[in-house]
Amino acid sequence: MSLRPTIETRKARPTLEGAGVKLHRAFGFQDPTELDPFLLFDDFRNDHPEDYEKGFPWHPHRGIETITYVLEGSVAHGDSLGNLGTLGAGDVQWMTAGSGILHQEMPNGNASGQMHGFQLWGNLPSDQKMTPPRYQDVTAADLPQVTDDDGTSVKIITGTFWGKTGPVDGIAADPQYLDICIPPGQQKTFSVDTYRRAFAYIFEGSGAFADASPPSGVLLEKEVAGEELNIRDLSGDRTLVRFGTGDEVTVQAGPEGIRFLLISGAPIDEPVAWHGPIVMNTQEELHQAMRDLNNGTFIKPGH
Structure with missing residues (x-):
């Protein structure tokens, strides 16, 4: 057995995301090879509703998976496929965006107004970038x-x-x-x-x-x-x-x-070509995703 050395420790940085949610980002939007296959990690923890209640309104994803783990409060979500649900304290959602999905996530505090959760982005390999979207919602009791x-x-x-x-x-x-x-x-x-x-x-x-x-x-x-x-x-x-x-x-x-x-x-x-919530392998694939968003073909038929 061999010990994994600690090569770096660093503090998560305060960041504004969504419609004005205050969170702390541990990594993301820098070197995508640093923690490959993971791209981004956010800690959204607030005691005051005004710091999170505007949430993450409708936005697209393609080419990645998002993993949301809620500790306090809840997160209501909906998407362009008609899925609706709420993640409570201790629940997990693993969303495979695949070929493309539009969704929103709206956090709500607990009885004391506190909200705490994490979101991790995982990359998808090239042969799975355009796979049909899917969800895995898991309750706290099932973990x-x-x-x-x-x-x-x-x-x-x-x-x-x-x-x-x-x-x-x-x-x-x-x-x-x-x-x-x-x-x-x-x-x-x-x-x-x-x-x-x-x-x-x-x-x-x-x-x-x-x-x-x-x-x-x-x-x-x-x-x-x-x-x-x-x-x-x-x-x-x-x-x-x-x-x-x-x-x-x-x-x-x-x-x-x-x-x-x-x-x-x-x-x-x-290779990683990354623009906001879309992560592909080439710049041309990114440009195609933007064209799909603009002409209304981002969501694939039957998905």
């Missing part, structure tokens, strides 16, 4: 959760972990998407397939991820299989952690514990 003896709990959205498999399937990047909570002071190691790109996103508490080289401000060192394990400084709320290659990730929980998403997927390694 398996496993708990270790030390109190560590893992909710499995997709992929297999500790003998349980998440309900979302048939995804191009064959991803693993985990919601992990570790009690204060515990140190845990999680397996991640060597051939996947991987990142963590901390959103509660704090913790430190192991690195393969001695960093400044080392918190902890111990011998593991004859090698020194170095733990980075504590990283807290709204922090993205990018990992290098390897098949294990080790984290030391801080004094309040830590909760984070651990997400990995198989790289697509294809």
